[in-house]
Amino acid sequence: MKGVLQIALGVIAAIGGFVDIGDLVFNSQAGASVGTPALWAVPVGVGGIMVFAEMSGRIVAVTKKPNFVLVKERYGTRLSTFTLVASLVLTGLTLAAELGGLGFILNYFFDVSVGFFVLVALIAIAAAIYVLPFGGIERVFGYMGLALLVFIASSINLDPDWGEVGRGFVPEAHGAAVYWYFIVGLIAAALMPYEIYFYSSGAVEEGWDPSDMTVNRANAFIGFGLGGLISVGILVTAAQLFKPAGISPTSIGSVALLAQQPYAELGLILALIGILFAVGGATIDTAFSAAYNLAQHQGWKWGKRFRLLDEPRFTLSLAGFLLLGFAIAQTGVDPVELTEYAVIFSIPVLPLTYLPILLVGNDRNVMGQYVNGPIARVFGWFYFGLICLLAIAAPILFLWTNGGS
Amino acid sequence: MRRWLAVVFAVLGVAASVSGCGGPMTPDELSRSIQTLESTAAEGAMLAGDVADDRTKATFARVHARDMSDVVVHEAEKLNDAEADRANVAAAKTKAVDLADKIDAALGQIQVAPDDEPGARKAATQLDQLSKQAGDLSAGL
Numbered sequence: 001m002k003g004v005l006q007i008a009l010g011v012i013a014a015i016g017g018f019v020d021i022g023d024l025v026f027n028s029q030a031g032a033s034v035g036t037p038a039l040w041a042v043p044v045g046v047g048g049i050m051v052f053a054e055m056s057g058r059i060v061a062v063t064k065k066p067n068f069v070l071v072k073e074r075y076g077t078r079l080s081t082f083t084l085v086a087s088l089v090l091t092g093l094t095l096a097a098e099l100g101g102l103g104f105i106l107n108y109f110f111d112v113s114v115g116f117f118v119l120v121a122l123i124a125i126a127a128a129i130y131v132l133p134f135g136g137i138e139r140v141f142g143y144m145g146l147a148l149l150v151f152i153a154s155s156i157n158l159d160p161d162w163g164e165v166g167r168g169f170v171p172e173a174h175g176a177a178v179y180w181y182f183i184v185g186l187i188a189a190a191l192m193p194y195e196i197y198f199y200s201s202g203a204v205e206e207g208w209d210p211s212d213m214t215v216n217r218a219n220a221f222i223g224f225g226l227g228g229l230i231s232v233g234i235l236v237t238a239a240q241l242f243k244p245a246g247i248s249p250t251s252i253g254s255v256a257l258l259a260q261q262p263y264a265e266l267g268l269i270l271a272l273i274g275i276l277f278a279v280g281g282a283t284i285d286t287a288f289s290a291a292y293n294l295a296q297h298q299g300w301k302w303g304k305r306f307r308l309l310d311e312p313r314f315t316l317s318l319a320g321f322l323l324l325g326f327a328i329a330q331t332g333v334d335p336v337e338l339t340e341y342a343v344i345f346s347i348p349v350l351p352l353t354y355l356p357i358l359l360v361g362n363d364r365n366v367m368g369q370y371v372n373g374p375i376a377r378v379f380g381w382f383y384f385g386l387i388c389l390l391a392i393a394a395p396i397l398f399l400w401t402n403g404g405s
Numbered sequence: 406m407r408r409w410l411a412v413v414f415a416v417l418g419v420a421a422s423v424s425g426c427g428g429p430m431t432p433d434e435l436s437r438s439i440q441t442l443e444s445t446a447a448e449g450a451m452l453a454g455d456v457a458d459d460r461t462k463a464t465f466a467r468v469h470a471r472d473m474s475d476v477v478v479h480e481a482e483k484l485n486d487a488e489a490d491r492a493n494v495a496a497a498k499t500k501a502v503d504l505a506d507k508i509d510a511a512l513g514q515i516q517v518a519p520d521d522e523p524g525a526r527k528a529a530t531q532l533d534q535l536s537k538q539a540g541d542l543s544a545g546l
Contacts, residue, residue, distance in 0.1 A: 104472075111464045245451065246540060248444040250476055253469035257451060264460035272465070402437070 018049070018227030019148055020282030021101045021252070022094070022189040022343045024275060025336050027231045028249045028258065030182040031238025036160070039168030039235060041183040045190025046228035048383040050220050052191075052354055053199045055361040055376060057216035060203035062370050063360070067200040068296035070356035083352045084297045088290055090349060091194045093342040095286040095321060096328035098279050099125075100335030104252050105276045115330055122326045125283050129318070134205045134304040141281030147274030150259045150267055152233035157262040158240040165236060181397040184390055186235075189343050190228070191387070193353040194289040200357075201292040205305050210370065234258065251336055287325065291318035340403060347394035350387045358384055430487040432546045435494055439501050439543040441480050445473050446508045446536035453515050453529035456522065463519040470515035477512065481505035493546070500542055508535050 030038040056067055065073075072080045102125075103118035110117070128137055174180065199220075208216065237258045242249060249255060252275060259271035288304070294317050295302035301311045308315040329335070358380045364371045372380060452469060455461040484502050489495035514521075514528040 108462075108465045108468050111468050241451075242448075245447045246440075246443055246536065247448045247451070248441070249448075250441075250445070251469070251472050253465070253472060254448060256465070257448070257455075257469075260455055260461055261451070264455070264458075265462055268462055268465060 019230050019278045021279050022339045024255050025339050026185045026189040027234040028238040028255045031235040032242035034179050034182050035239040035243045036168035038182050040171045041186035042231050045187035048191050050224050051379045054220035056200040056357050057203045061208040061210050066204050067197050068293045074356040086349045090346045091286050091290045095325035097335040097338040098283040099325045100329035101279045118329045141277050144277035147270045148230045150270040154259050154262045155233040155236035160240050177401045181401040184394050188347045194286050197289040198285040287322050290321040344394050344398045348391045429490040436543045436546045439539050443536050443539035445476050446532045449512050450529050450532035453525045456525035466519040470512045474512040477505050477509045
């Protein structure tokens with residue numbers, strides 16, 4: 001019974017950590033611009049995060065080593081420092097976008113000013129980090145993030161052409177650069193590097209060992225799978241409502257409108273609450289990921305499982321990244337644009353993030369009986385090849401399509 | 406070092422030419438700008454329709470209308486500042502600025518009175534028409 005509860009909670013936490021501002025923005029924009037033919041990119045991206053999350057959780061259960069420790073061990077000083085700097089810049093940008101997004105969402109409820117609510121969000125996030133235990137943070141944001149299920153209900157309520165939806169899951173040859181821009185963006189939004197840093201470090205925080213392999217698999221496959229379903233719901237709803245009207249969503253409010261159309265005010269409130277907690281959860285994930293990476297690279301003591309005052313360097317870096325994100329968000333930069341940049345420019349960093357996981361997962365000397373089986377090996381190399389391809393294509397498509405416009 | 410600098414400048418040059426930085430406004434750039442107006446007016450019409458049917462929350466309608474209004478004003482400023490050396494582009498640019506003004510005014514109705522249902526219905530109709538006009542203008546380029 002305890003195991004089932006642990007799995008259920010982990011699944012909920014995975015939803016809260018997966019659907020972030022990048023997923024919300026890219027899925028609604030892809031649905032509005034390309035429509036259901038872009039759907040196949042969602043399972044491709046979600047499949048990638050499932051494969052690598054399961055692998056990194058298994059590695060932690062066996063070796064107790066999170067992702068950035070593997071980066072340091074496998075790459076040596078120069079490349080690991082480069083990976084650290086790149087990951088910190090991108091995670092910092094994502095953190096700023098999430099915090100800015102929180103400001104916008106809270107302002108939709110109370111209409112004071114975005115800047116004021118970015119400050120409120122910073123204080124609330126800092127308080128949640130300080131007061132709640134690690135598992136508590138995941139659960140609060142995960143449970144409340146379940147309100148995002150309203151997007152799945154909306155997509156069903158609008159009764160799309162289900163044959164067309166089904167055909168959307170089959171990749172098709174397409175000549176338009178905008179189509180490929182959104183395909184690349186959707187895959188990348190599912191594979192944001194911070195998600196894997198947080199997942200592996202979170203496994204260390206929760207003290208996983210080989211007895212937690214089932215929990216790891218359930219979190220990776222069911223949790224991220226359910227997150228992927230929410231992404232599909234957003235994309236299909238945007239394809240139904242925005243594409244025929246020629247609407248290109250430019251803000252988080254546009255995403256919330258998707259649930260307001262079929263369910264009026266109740267849909268709007270559920271969407272805003274779901275987005276608020278999903279983005280709030282992602283804010284915490286990104287802040288922790290940045291601090292985890294820095295601490296793991298520098299060999300500092302780290303983790304929420306210790307008292308924050310007992311590990312001043314980790315605590316200061318966590319606070320520092322939150323303040324940096326706050327400062328960037330307070331410049332008034334558009335969080336949606338910032339997210340697009342963070343998603344697209346995170347792609348060149350993806351191979352550096354995922355390669356060490358694959359190498360260690362394939363290493364029988366390290367993993368023993370838990371080494372990657374043939375399926376994990378094949379999928380691992382397939383996704384690594386895909387990530388390398390995306391790393392080359394993403395910046396070119398971004399410039400070519402003027403950011404998908 | 407010199408070779409690295411040459412590579413960096415070459416990449417920046419290609420990026421600038423692909424993204425269309427500098428020089429007079431091209432029909433493509435103008436079309437993208439007008440499409441933003443078309444999209445914002447259509448979204449405004451959707452929101453105004455929900456206000457008219459009492460299907461939304463007043464603070465959300467007000468804030469979201471204001472956000473969309475900011476997008477339109479920003480686009481109008483960009484259009485106003487852009488140079489157009491071709492007659493058809495210059496004429497379309499002037500029409501686009503005029504459309505932006507009208508879209509902004511209709512969105513202002515929702516922003517000022519998000520609980521005025523008859524006013525919102527009128528704004529929804531106006532925004533719908535303005536979106537279509539923007540679509541026609543963009544298609545004509």
